Amino acid sequence: MIPPRKTRKIRIRDLELGGDAPIAVQSMAATRTRDVAATIRQVHLIEAAGGDLVRIAVDNDADVAALAEVRKATKARLSVDLQENWRLAEKVAPFVDKLRYNPGHLHHHEKSLPVAEKVAWIVAVAKRHGLALRIGVNAGSIDPALEARFPGDHVAAIVQSAIDHCAIVDDLAFTDYCVSIKDSDPRLVIDANQRFAAVRPDVPIHLGVTEAGMPPDGIIKTRIAFEQLLSRGIGDTLRVSLTLPFDDKGQEITIGRQLLDDVANGRFRSVPPNFFNQLNIVSCPSCSRVENEKFIELAQEVKRMTEWAKEHSITIAVMGCRVNGPGETDDADLGLWCGPTHVNLKRGEETVGAYTYEQILPKVKAEVERLVAAKGGKVPA
């Protein structure tokens, strides 16, 4: 059962979010935005599956031009992910209904400008165009000053980032905003969102477990977080984030709606024994930044190839681009992040090398065997 939520209601064009509005289910285009035909297809797949909102990432002017074309081809509510390039807000505003910025990404461009001024600029754009806003905190990209303020308590740092940004936006007398705090570990997502909701029970919350990976484990991780939070009345919109073939993007919506229905009717799934002590594949859902479409296939191959090592507590991260790839693989035992022609392989923070898409799998196989052997496990002959 999902208890009544205490958040205020905001509007994304004609969609009400928060308070007693139905919990909205959304997804994001996984293809390169400048590939207009592919992006329109992603939007149509998400719409056809019943998605309330479709997010699209933009990085540059070519993406903005593509977004203008996508807008002409659909009436879907569109949200845009500004990534580091927050100045694009003004250019995309005529084509979208909502802007998302990541507080941790506002430090990269125009470093001399205070973050609060950048937020004020984004909010001014949202106000002028009647757009909603999401403050989208990601545990993997946090302002280093906040980490220093909360030594040893990473969750406190990311929650504080969300709280600080709400205060900035509140001071600008802007209320049409929601907040998300995401990580690939569902336990952190539960903890952080509970802490945030305790401080700001009025702010609508977007739920997500980022880089959850592939089904079925990616769905299990998502369910662990969403069941716990929704049943406590936390969550006004959600996105299930899975690494899926591009044509299956609508599944994120179908799975999200099923999950909502299950929680509303008290159908909870038990967590498989030892789930958090076994092989964990963290992989991103792909987005406009994906450097090579072979990324999805690569993630699936890594999963198939390491099935034998399932019982071993090893984390492998597979990421689609150079922007988030290097950082988001640091915590994994084995990290792969994709470039246009090569895949970069890491052991924790140490770089092993860059290999072509044809060469990489034997390298991963050898690394996994080495890790299992180091743990005293049996490696197949």
Ligand code: SF4
């Ligand atoms: S890692 Fe890169 S390609 Fe994957 S979702 Fe994140 S930004 Fe997009």
